Amino acid sequence: MWDAIVVGGGLAGWIAGIRAAQRGKKVLLITEGVGTLFYFSGIFDYGEVENLRHLPKHPYTLFNSQAVAQGKRFVQEICPEYVVKDTPQSALTVLGTVRRGDLMPRNMVLPDRQEPCKLVLLVPEGLKDFFPEIVMANLAREFPGWQVSEKRMQVAALAEWTRLGKSVSSIDYANIWRSEEGQIALAHEIDEIKRRHQQAGKTQERLVVVLPSLVTEYFDASRTKPYQKEFSLPILEMSSFVPSPHGRYFAEYLKHVFSDLGGELMLGARAVSFNGASTTENQVKSCPELTVHSMGKSLCLKGEKFIIATGGLLGGGIKVGMVRQSIRESVFDLPLFVPKGWSDPRFLAPQPFAQIGVETDEWLRPLDPENGKLVWDNVHVAGRMLAHWDPWTQKCGGGVSITSGYAAAELI
Ligand SMILES: Cc1cc2nc3c(=O)[nH]c(=O)nc-3n(C[C@H](O)[C@H](O)[C@H](O)COP(=O)(O)OP(=O)(O)OC[C@H]3O[C@@H](n4cnc5c(N)ncnc54)[C@H](O)[C@@H]3O)c2cc1C
Numbered sequence: 001m002w003d004a005i006v007v008g009g010g011l012a013g014w015i016a017g018i019r020a021a022q023r024g025k026k027v028l029l030i031t032e033g034v035g036t037l038f039y040f041s042g043i044f045d046y047g048e049v050e051n052l053r054h055l056p057k058h059p060y061t062l063f064n065s066q067a068v069a070q071g072k073r074f075v076q077e078i079c080p081e082y083v084v085k086d087t088p089q090s091a092l093t094v095l096g097t098v099r100r101g102d103l104m105p106r107n108m109v110l111p112d113r114q115e116p117c118k119l120v121l122l123v124p125e126g127l128k129d130f131f132p133e134i135v136m137a138n139l140a141r142e143f144p145g146w147q148v149s150e151k152r153m154q155v156a157a158l159a160e161w162t163r164l165g166k167s168v169s170s171i172d173y174a175n176i177w178r179s180e181e182g183q184i185a186l187a188h189e190i191d192e193i194k195r196r197h198q199q200a201g202k203t204q205e206r207l208v209v210v211l212p213s214l215v216t217e218y219f220d221a222s223r224t225k226p227y228q229k230e231f232s233l234p235i236l237e238m239s240s241f242v243p244s245p246h247g248r249y250f251a252e253y254l255k256h257v258f259s260d261l262g263g264e265l266m267l268g269a270r271a272v273s274f275n276g277a278s279t280t281e282n283q284v285k286s287c288p289e290l291t292v293h294s295m296g297k298s299l300c301l302k303g304e305k306f307i308i309a310t311g312g313l314l315g316g317g318i319k320v321g322m323v324r325q326s327i328r329e330s331v332f333d334l335p336l337f338v339p340k341g342w343s344d345p346r347f348l349a350p351q352p353f354a355q356i357g358v359e360t361d362e363w364l365r366p367l368d369p370e371n372g373k374l375v376w377d378n379v380h381v382a383g384r385m386l387a388h389w390d391p392w393t394q395k396c397g398g399g400v401s402i403t404s405g406y407a408a409a410e411l412i
Contacts (some may be wrong), residue, residue, distance in 0.1 A: 001302045001303060002026050002028045002264075002301070002302070002303040002304065003025040003026045003027060003029060003303070003304050003305065003411075004020050004025055004026075004027050004028075004304065004306065004307060004412040005027075005028045005030065005290055005301060005303035005304060005305075005306050005307070005412055006020070006027060006028070006029040006030070006144055006306075006307040006309060007030050007031075007271045007290070007306065007307065007308050007309065007310055007319065007331060008030075008031055008035065008124065008310040008311055008315065008385075009029055009030075009031025009033075009034025009035065009038060009267070009307065010034070010036055010308035010311050010315055010383060010384070010401070010406075011035070011036075011037060011040075011383060011401040011402065011405065012030075012309035012311075012382040012383025012384070012385075012401040012402070012404055012405035013029060013035075013256040013307070013309035013382070013405065014029070014251070014255075014258065014405070014407040015033060015074070015075075015254075015305075015308075015382075015401070015402050015405030015409070016055055016307045016309060016382055016406070016407055016408045016409045017192050017258050017263050017409070018078060018254065018257055018258050018261060018263070018409075019074060019405070019406050019409030019410070020035070020307075020409040021258060021261035021262055021263040022035045022173075022261055023223075023409065023410075023412070024046065024197070025245045025412050026230055026262075026264075027258075027263045027264065027286055027301070027412075028263075028265075028266065028301065029052070029065065029184055029258060029263060029264070029265050029266070030266040030267065030269050030270075030271055030290075030292055030294075030301075031266070031267060031268075031269070032266075032268065032270045033268075033303070034247070034248075034314070035311050036247075036314055036316050036384070036397075037067060037244070037246050037247035037248070037250060038242065038244060038248070038249035039241060039242050039244055039247065040238050040246055040250065041093075041101075041239040041241075041244070041246065042091075042104065042105060042108060042214070042237070042239050042244070042246030042247075042250075043091055043099070043101035043102075043103070043104040043108065043239055043398075044065075044075065044082075044101065044102055044103035044104070044241045044397075044398030044399065044402060045101060045102060045391075045395045045397055045398050045399060046068070046072075046102040046103070046396055046398065046399030047394045047395045047396030047397060047399055048394075049065070049137045049396070049399065052209075052389075052396060053392055054126050054232065055388070056388070056389075057359065057387065057401075058388050058389050059387040059388065059389050059400045059404060060389075060396070060399075060400065060403075062274045062360070062362050062364065062404075062407075063136070063403050063404075063407060064401040066094070066231075066376060067397065067403060067407055068403050070406060071399075071402040071403040071407070072102070072103055072402070074083045074183065074402070075402060076103075078257050079250075080254065081105045081106050081107075082103050082104065082105055082106075083103070083104060083105070083106050083109060083300065084103060088101060088346060089101060089104060089109050089110070090109070090110040091100075091104055091109065091110060091238075091239055092108075092109040092110065092139075092210065092236065092238045092239065093238065093239050094130065094135075094212055094238045094239060094240070094241045095131075095134055095135060095138055096121075096137070096138030096139045096142065097132065097138050097142060097236075098110065098142050099239065101171075101239075102398070102399065103131075103398065105237070105246075106334050107215070107235055107236065107237045108173075108236070108237050108239065110236070111206070111208060111236070111396040113143075115147060115206065116143075116145055116146050116206075116314060117205065117206030117207065117208055118146065118147040118148075118149070118197070118205050118206065118207050119139060119143065119146060119148045119149075119208055119236070120148075120149050120150070120151055120193050120209050120210065121135060121136060121139065121148070121149070121150045121151070121210045122149065122151055122189060122190075122193075122205065122209050122210065122211050123150060123152045123153065123212075123406055124153055124155065124168070124173050124211075124213065125152060125153065125154045125158070125162060125168075126162055126166075126168045127168055127169075127170065127173060128159065128167035128169050128170070128243075129170060129212070129241060130170075130212050130241075130278055130391075132152075134314065136148060136150055139210075140240060147205075151189070151193060152175045153185070153186075153189045155180070155181075155182060155185050156185065157171050157176060157179070157181050157182065157185075158172075158176070159391075162262075162330045166299070170212060170214070170240060170241060170243070170244070170245060170307070171243050171244075171245045171248055173212075173213040173245075173358070174213050174214040174245035174249065174260050175398075177213070177214070186215065186231070186232055187232070188232050189230045190235075191232050192205070192235070192412065193233060194207065194210060194233050194402055207233055208234050208236050209231075209233050209234070209235050210235075210236045210238065210239075211235050211236070211237055211238065212238045212241075212247055212339040213237075213238075213245055213358055214237060214240065214245035214249060215235055215237060217302060217322040219236060219363055222297040223401065225226045233369075235341060236299050236409070247351075249331060250354060252380070264381055266292065266294055266350055268294070268295075269292050269293065269294035270292065270293045270294075271278070271290055271292050271296075271310075271333065272291050272292065272408035273290075273291045273331060273332075273333070274289055274290045274291065274306075274331065274332055276297065278357065288302055288303070289301065289302055289330075290302075290303065290306065304378065304412075305379070305380065305411075305412050306332075306378060306379045306380070306408070307379075307380050307381075307382055307405075307408045307412075308331065308332060308334075308358075308377075308379060308380070308381050308382070308385055308387055309330060309381075309382040309383045309401075309408075310329075310330070311383060311384045311385060312356065312357055312383075312385050313353065313356060314384065314385040315329060315383075315384055315385070316330070317385050318327060318336065318357070318385070319386075324348055327356070329358065329385070330358070331374065332366070332375075332379060333368075334358050334360075334366045334375060334376075334379075334381075335361050335368045335369060335370065335375065336356060336357065336358060336369070336387070337355065337356065337357060337358070337369040337387035337388065338354070338356050339352040339353070339355050340352075342356075349393075350384065350390055351390070351392075352391040354389070354390035354391070354392065354393075355387060355388050355389065355390060356387065357381075357384070357385055357386050357387030357388065357389075358381045358385055358387055359387050359388070360380075360381050360386065361374065363411055364380040364381050364382065364386075364404060364407060364408050365377060365379060365381075366368045369387070380411055380412075381404075381408070382401070382404040382405045382407075382408040383401040384397075384400075384401065385404060386400065386404060
């Protein structure tokens with residue numbers, strides 16, 4: 001029997017699984033897919049935590065400031081490239097605008113604005129959904145007084161793709177930067193920028209190369225080599241865009257951290273229901289067995305505790321049938337909080353459906369929103385599956401998922 005079975009391998013599930021394994025628990029993590037890390041910008045947003053804590057039933061009401069800070073520090077502990085500061089930091093979006101963020105990799109943190117420097121945008125040829133003209137215009141507007149220029153680069157490995165007119169995603173480029181050939185090409189390009197700069201006699205000026213896509217190897221999945229090549233100039237990475245190389249490599253990295261700590265994994269497996277439950281009117285139920293479909297087989301897995309981090313509507317943890325009333329949590333059949341109106345016709349307005357999810361007590365155990373009764377005492381809910389929050393307008397997606405994932409693991 002596992003001490004805990006974590007269902008869902010998105011941000012919340014991985015954080016919960018890793019923390020529980022680090023605490024010496026016997027943990028199994030089951031996941032069907034990668035979740036919304038596919039869209040991840042590389043930056044964890046926490047939002048205005050203190051203000052959000054005043055919203056009725058917001059997940060942040062379940063945690064004090066210490067718990068939020070603990071989760072942040074944990075991310076930095078398992079992935080030291082992430083920088084934790086007391087105040088939010090700024091980064092460049094893929095459009096060349098500046099955005100704030102609470103937890104981001106070192107290479108993404110914008111240099112101090114008070115000290116002007118020269119930015120050189122390195123544009124990898126054929127990069128899909130990347131618009132250098134827009135980026136250049138935005139950089140010029142965001143950094144008045146700074147010099148901004150652009151350099152296009154070609155990678156020999158992609159000559160055939162270019163010839164065929166095939167576009168190259170940011171993940172393709174991230175993979176190339178991880179090959180020896182790609183590293184040499186990138187290093188050469190950066191040396192060239194530096195050489196030209198020196199030739200122009202501007203050796204005093206601070207020079208930074210701006211790069212879309214991911215180059216830092218803090219997610220060295222194999223962790224067999226000190227991977228990152230030393231480049232002759234600092235690189236400022238822009239935030240990721242879909243498909244997200246940061247998300248992909250981060251998920252990969254988390255998987256390795258979890259396995260190294262002794263966690264067991266079932267990838268591509270879907271939890272479908274739990275059984276063996278005893279249900280009586282007056283007793284809190286227990287749910288010792290989880291039914292999982294994996295590789296064409298049906299398995300019954302036993303655990304002491306369960307962490308459900310299946311990601312709500314987008315992650316696949318909440319299913320909506322043909323009739324709107326048929327909305328349901330798809331594994332434990334947990335009762336959901338569902339607002340009366342689901343959508344607002346104003347495109348950028350907060351959308352009520354974002355609030356759909358499971359209400360919990362302070363131990364993250366599911367409650368019935370109808371009567372406030374505890375549904376399961378050995379199930380803890382984390383991440384997007386929680387009710388009463390909106391990652392988009394409140395900009396707290398990473399914060400709620402990390403904090404609740406970490407807190408759930410502490411309860412095992
Ligand atoms: C487009 C987009 C961009 C975002 N960008 C950012 C950002 O840049 N920064 C930020 O801080 N936040 C961002 N967020 C918010 C953030 O990604 C989410 O709040 C957070 O990642 C949710 O994590 P989660 O683990 O709860 O769910 P998810 O990431 O959705 O993961 C759920 C996991 O559960 C698995 N699963 C579901 N059902 C089952 C089942 N029955 N059996 C087994 N596995 C199952 C899924 O396959 C998936 O792996 C973004 C969200 C979206 C939608």
